[in-house]
Amino acid sequence: MSKRGYHHGNLRQALVDAALTLIEEKGPTGFTLSEAAKQAGVTPAAVYRHFEGREDLIAEAARQGYEVFADLMDYAYKKGQPSALASFESTGRAYLAFARKYPGHYVAMFESGISVNRTPELAMLSGRALGVLERAAIELSAHIPPDRRPPAQMVSAHIWAMCHGVVELFARGSPGTKSPFPPEDLLESGIGVYLRGLGLVPPDA
Amino acid sequence: MSKRGYHHGNLRQALVDAALTLIEEKGPTGFTLSEAAKQAGVTPAAVYRHFEGREDLIAEAARQGYEVFADLMDYAYKKGQPSALASFESTGRAYLAFARKYPGHYVAMFESGISVNRTPELAMLSGRALGVLERAAIELSAHIPPDRRPPAQMVSAHIWAMCHGVVELFARGSPGTKSPFPPEDLLESGIGVYLRGLGLVPPDA
DNA sequence: TGTACATCAGTGAACGCGCGTTCACTGATGTAC
DNA sequence: TGTACATCAGTGAACGCGCGTTCACTGATGTAC
Numbered sequence: 001m002s003k004r005g006y007h008h009g010n011l012r013q014a015l016v017d018a019a020l021t022l023i024e025e026k027g028p029t030g031f032t033l034s035e036a037a038k039q040a041g042v043t044p045a046a047v048y049r050h051f052e053g054r055e056d057l058i059a060e061a062a063r064q065g066y067e068v069f070a071d072l073m074d075y076a077y078k079k080g081q082p083s084a085l086a087s088f089e090s091t092g093r094a095y096l097a098f099a100r101k102y103p104g105h106y107v108a109m110f111e112s113g114i115s116v117n118r119t120p121e122l123a124m125l126s127g128r129a130l131g132v133l134e135r136a137a138i139e140l141s142a143h144i145p146p147d148r149r150p151p152a153q154m155v156s157a158h159i160w161a162m163c164h165g166v167v168e169l170f171a172r173g174s175p176g177t178k179s180p181f182p183p184e185d186l187l188e189s190g191i192g193v194y195l196r197g198l199g200l201v202p203p204d205a
Numbered sequence: 206m207s208k209r210g211y212h213h214g215n216l217r218q219a220l221v222d223a224a225l226t227l228i229e230e231k232g233p234t235g236f237t238l239s240e241a242a243k244q245a246g247v248t249p250a251a252v253y254r255h256f257e258g259r260e261d262l263i264a265e266a267a268r269q270g271y272e273v274f275a276d277l278m279d280y281a282y283k284k285g286q287p288s289a290l291a292s293f294e295s296t297g298r299a300y301l302a303f304a305r306k307y308p309g310h311y312v313a314m315f316e317s318g319i320s321v322n323r324t325p326e327l328a329m330l331s332g333r334a335l336g337v338l339e340r341a342a343i344e345l346s347a348h349i350p351p352d353r354r355p356p357a358q359m360v361s362a363h364i365w366a367m368c369h370g371v372v373e374l375f376a377r378g379s380p381g382t383k384s385p386f387p388p389e390d391l392l393e394s395g396i397g398v399y400l401r402g403l404g405l406v407p408p409d410a
Numbered sequence: 411t412g413t414a415c416a417t418c419a420g421t422g423a424a425c426g427c428g429c430g431t432t433c434a435c436t437g438a439t440g441t442a443c
Numbered sequence: 444t445g446t447a448c449a450t451c452a453g454t455g456a457a458c459g460c461g462c463g464t465t466c467a468c469t470g471a472t473g474t475a476c
């Protein structure tokens with residue numbers, strides 16, 4: 001798979017990788033097809049051998065992200081089983097870990113304006129990933145005293161929001177919004193307090 | 206303050222308003238100076254009578270946002286006094302209310318890449334707004350049993366993250382991330398569970 | 411193994427476009443007398 | 444009140460730039476015989 005010569009060898013993936021780096025650096029709208037091509041050592045026109053255009057390239061980057069994301073969430077969930085609580089905490093951690101490890105993918109997925117309904121595959125993958133979180137929330141709900149049990153969808157929305165908020169505000173080089181705490185600790189403790197509020201963790205644990 | 210004639214009358218503010226609308230619609234990087242000028246009924250060159258350039262215009266939009274934001278947070282805090290709990294909940298609600306009512310400002314402030322350290326005034330206003338949240342968290346901490354008391358800064362970070370997450374994921378027309386719950390309810394209940402976890406709200410309230 | 415040929419992945423030039431910014435200018439407004 | 448003039452907020456043309464996209468092309472690769 002040499003990179004020299006007239007034919008690239010694996011240009012398609014090289015373009016996706018370049019796009020991911022650029023999206024991570026400059027944001028989704030700052031990303032340009034021409035620059036991605038340049039970074040892959042190729043003329044902008046060459047991109048059209050592999051993608052329909054700019055949007056299509058971003059969508060592929062997002063798709064790969066959803067794929068990894070769904071797998072990670074699945075794995076985290078299973079690792080926590082059979083304990084509903086462990087599964088739930090584990091998926092929350094996996095969310096942050098994904099955002100930290102694949103920031104380009106994360107941005108392509110959640111900030112690029114690419115609709116999840118662009119293709120059936122995208123919709124499926126996204127549904128799978130978030131479905132894991134929701135399933136974990138449902139199982140968790142079964143352990144909550146009914147009188148203080150919010151809808152499971154709400155619980156998963158709360159956790160999703162907290163994860164996303166921590167990522168956006170504290171896990172990225174956001175200007176001027178540094179926190180004295182590592183994002184992992186922030187999320188861990190935030191979810192911990194939340195779960196205690198649901199009556200799922202002993203008050204002094 | 207007629208809009209007709211050679212002289213605009215209040216072009217500076219008209220440009221800021223146009224910028225806010227465009228930023229809200231197209232995101233911070235999709236926003237163009239030329240379009241803002243056009244929307245204000247004026248040549249792009251006219252912008253330079255009032256601003257140093259594109260960045261400067263965005264920064265002014267953000268500045269006005271921080272001003273309103275800081276005032277709203279202040280007001281919400283005071284409204285809750287002397288109860289620490291009421292103040293805390295009130296500022297959380299004010300955060301979301303601001304994001305909902307001034308989406309253009311919100312984006313200019315938190316997603317435009319404008320650094321809060323761009324000018325001393327920006328830094329001051331931003332510090333003031335977030336300082337309110339932190340002060341509320343500190344007062345709240347005093348009512349938490351010491352053995353389960355996280356640092357006050359952490360509490361305010363948690364709430365900020367949850368607010369921001371709810372705004373980004375559920376309060377905007379994000380594609381495909383609709384929730385069956387109104388964002389206000391989501392935030393209210395999320396903060397409620399969280400506060401219960403801190404031991405600040407009776408378990409069955 | 412060697413040659414002819416089809417396929418395919420790239421080139422490079424060109425397009426029209428909208429961008430941010432500059433410049434010399436001019437028309438409208440406000441002020442002094 | 445009327446006139447002369449300074450100030451100032453706008454114009455409009457021009458700039459260089461990088462963008463996404465198209466097109467006819469060509470060089471490299473793989474296959475058939």
